[in-house]
Amino acid sequence: MKKLLAPVLAAVVALASPAIVLADTLNAAVAANFTKTIEEIGAAFKEKTGHEVKFSFGPTGKLYAQIKNGAPFDLFFAADTDKPEMLVKEGLVKEGSYFVYAQGVLALYSPSLPVKEGYKDVLGKAEFAHLSIANPKTAPYGAAAEEVLKKLGVYDTVKPKIVNGESIAHAFQYVQTGNAPLGFVALSQIVDPQSPAYGKGEYWLPGQDMYAPINQGAVILKRAENNPVAQQFIDYLRSDEGRKVIERYGYSIP
Amino acid sequence: MIELFGISVSTQPIWLTFKVAVTTTVILLLVGTPLAWWLAHMRSSFKIVLEALVALPLVLPPTVLGFYLLIAMNPNGALTQFLRLFGFEGQLTFSFTGLVIGSVFYSLPFAVQPLMHAFEALPMRLLDAAATLRAGVLDRFFTVVVPLARRGILVAMTLTFAHTVGEFGVVLMVGGNVPEVTRMVSIAIFDHVESLEYAEAHLLSGMMLLFSVAVLMLVYGINRRFAVKVG
Numbered sequence: 001m002k003k004l005l006a007p008v009l010a011a012v013v014a015l016a017s018p019a020i021v022l023a024d025t026l027n028a029a030v031a032a033n034f035t036k037t038i039e040e041i042g043a044a045f046k047e048k049t050g051h052e053v054k055f056s057f058g059p060t061g062k063l064y065a066q067i068k069n070g071a072p073f074d075l076f077f078a079a080d081t082d083k084p085e086m087l088v089k090e091g092l093v094k095e096g097s098y099f100v101y102a103q104g105v106l107a108l109y110s111p112s113l114p115v116k117e118g119y120k121d122v123l124g125k126a127e128f129a130h131l132s133i134a135n136p137k138t139a140p141y142g143a144a145a146e147e148v149l150k151k152l153g154v155y156d157t158v159k160p161k162i163v164n165g166e167s168i169a170h171a172f173q174y175v176q177t178g179n180a181p182l183g184f185v186a187l188s189q190i191v192d193p194q195s196p197a198y199g200k201g202e203y204w205l206p207g208q209d210m211y212a213p214i215n216q217g218a219v220i221l222k223r224a225e226n227n228p229v230a231q232q233f234i235d236y237l238r239s240d241e242g243r244k245v246i247e248r249y250g251y252s253i254p
Numbered sequence: 255m256i257e258l259f260g261i262s263v264s265t266q267p268i269w270l271t272f273k274v275a276v277t278t279t280v281i282l283l284l285v286g287t288p289l290a291w292w293l294a295h296m297r298s299s300f301k302i303v304l305e306a307l308v309a310l311p312l313v314l315p316p317t318v319l320g321f322y323l324l325i326a327m328n329p330n331g332a333l334t335q336f337l338r339l340f341g342f343e344g345q346l347t348f349s350f351t352g353l354v355i356g357s358v359f360y361s362l363p364f365a366v367q368p369l370m371h372a373f374e375a376l377p378m379r380l381l382d383a384a385a386t387l388r389a390g391v392l393d394r395f396f397t398v399v400v401p402l403a404r405r406g407i408l409v410a411m412t413l414t415f416a417h418t419v420g421e422f423g424v425v426l427m428v429g430g431n432v433p434e435v436t437r438m439v440s441i442a443i444f445d446h447v448e449s450l451e452y453a454e455a456h457l458l459s460g461m462m463l464l465f466s467v468a469v470l471m472l473v474y475g476i477n478r479r480f481a482v483k484v485g
Contacts, residue, residue: 061448086450129329129345135431138448163348163430166444173321174430178328179347 026053026230027072029063031079031216033141033168033186034102036194037249038077044245045236051229059167061138067092067221074224075233077101077216079168080140084217094230097220101237102251104214106144109175109190110182111201119204122182123154126161132174132183135164142171144211145184151210172197188250215254261453266434267442268461274350274425274438275418278357282365282414283407285358290369308366311359316423323356323428348430353438356424364413372406373399408476416469420462 030038035057042053056063056073064083067073068090076093078084081100087093108115113122122128134142142164149155163179165171168186175183176196187205190197224230236242243253255262293304311319326333327346333355334346346352376399384394400407422440429436431445439458446455 059448061450064450065447130348130430132430135445135448138445163432166426166431166441166448170426173324174347177324178330179324179345179430 024051024229026051026074026224026227026233028053028055028075028077028233029067029071029073030055030057030077031060031063032057033079033104033188034077034216036192037102037188037246037251040245040249041237041242044241045233048236049229049232051232053233059138072223073221074227074230075218076221077218079104079216081215081217084219087219087221092222094220094222094225097234098217099234099238100215100254101218102216102246103254104141104144104216105187105205105250105252106141106148106211106214107185107187107190107203107205108148108182109172109185109197109201109203111175111178111197113182114202115182115204116202120152123149123152123158126154126157128161128181130163130174130180131158131161132163132165132171132180132185134168134171134184135166139165139167139171140214141168141184141186144214147211148184148206151206186250191248191250213254216251258457261457263454263457264442267437267439267458270434270437271419271439274353274357275415277354278361278418279365279411279415281354281358282361283411286362286365286369286410290366291373293366294370294373309363311361312363316360316421317427319360320356320424320427323352323359323424327352327355327428347428348432348436350435352428353425353436356428357418357421360421360424361414361417364417365410368406368410368413369403372403376402405476409473412469412473412476416466420466 028038035055038055042055046052053075058066060079060083063071063073063076064078064087067076067087076084076087084093084098088098108119108123110122113128115122123131133145134140136142136146146155149158163174165174165183168189171183172185172189174180175185187203189195190203192198218234220230220234237246246253256265289308293301293308296304323333324347325331328334329345331346334342337346346355380398380402381394384398389397420440421438422444425436425438426441426444429438429441431437431441437445439462443455443458443462446452446458
């Protein structure tokens with residue numbers, strides 16, 4: 001019996017220190033709107049350091065629910081600040097790791113209507129069939145769009161025409177497929193050269209004073225508390241190199 | 255609004271889901287029956303192509319089907335243009351009509367497959383006998399086919415109804431989550447989960463779970479009770 005105990009113990013010790021084995025691969029949960037930006041940053045980070053970050057994309061609320069239920073993520077990049085802040089309160093994150101990594105910029109986009117100069121007229125008359133926005137209840141871009149419409153005093157006029165995309169990607173899709181002639185989307189979706197909307201149609205950027213900042217918060221999760229690579233990735237994302245990529249994709253940085 | 259266990263949820267999505275499911279079931283019974291009959295008695299090898307097309311919604315992710323429908327149903331899309339020929343005005347997406355069209359495609363195999371199998375099992379000589387007794391086509395259908403294929407018909411109706419109630423991906427894509435117009439139960443649940451309103455989500459999910467178990471028990475009950483033996 002004693003002979004057996006030593007190797008078993010050794011195996012248990014080895015298995016119990018996964019940090020040593022997995023140190024060079026991170027798993028990050030990322031809000032869908034940040035997909036392309038973080039993929040580019042991740043690729044540059046891998047080239048530079050040899051460490052790989054694997055991304056899982058999804059709606060912020062769903063990712064939050066997965067993390068709360070024990071999903072094996074090291075990093076969490078949300079589309080809002082509520083969910084990472086809640087994780088902080090629930091003690092599921094590395095202390096002091098919370099920060100705002102990007103600020104979303106809202107754009108009223110239309111392939112066919114003159115929204116750049118004539119946004120007031122277009123929205124005020126509301127002669128279009130549908131206005132696509134992200135669901136204000138679940139998506140920060142949707143809440144911001146609603147705020148802008150109210151500031152312009154046209155909310156009640158356009159309300160019957162509003163269709164809700166489940167995410168900002170979905171809201172964009174409604175405009176892109178011609179089902180809604182215009183919509184409030186993320187600037188990042190139209191300034192990306194790979195976007196089907198790139199260089200087509202017009203967009204208007206409501207002033208940053210018209211809606212509460214769309215802050216996107218990130219945290220290092222508890223399981224990566226002592227993983228230096230997690231901190232290294234965050235540092236890289238916040239470096240000049242990382243910031244350049246984030247801004248190029250249409251986000252601002254607070 | 256209803257209140258259960260101190261949690262209040264809107265009943266609107268429940269009624270809408272019910273209406274979409276009933277309409278889809280009726281349409282699929284009308285369209286699916288001749289289609290299933292035709293397939294059941296088809297001899298050509300073209301049959302496997304049609305069978306595969308009918309079964310497609312079983313394997314395609316609903317988001318794929320929804321994305322194609324979003325393109326076909328946009329104001330200039332193929333489906334919209336086709337319906338314009340019959341005087342259709344307005345837009346398919348973001349409307350009740352759009353939800354029903356999406357559901358009809360999505361639930362097609364659940365109606366056609368049980369019907370087809372029921373029709374294939376029919377002894378054709380009974381129909382021939384009825385014909386020699388001068389029973390007309392409709393007469394033969396309602397007095398011979400329906401009673402013998404009743405199990406398949408009931409299963410087709412129940413499964414179509416239940417599958418439509420549970421659909422998510424397609425209605426999410428083509429519906430636009432418009433309150434009182436296209437927000438079905440599954441989308442309301444998704445919204446509650448996304449907004450961290452877990453109590454409401456639990457309530458609606460619980461109702462969905464009970465409903466699904468009840469429907470499946472009904473299907474298995476039908477299979478047992480209405481088993482028709484013809485020798």
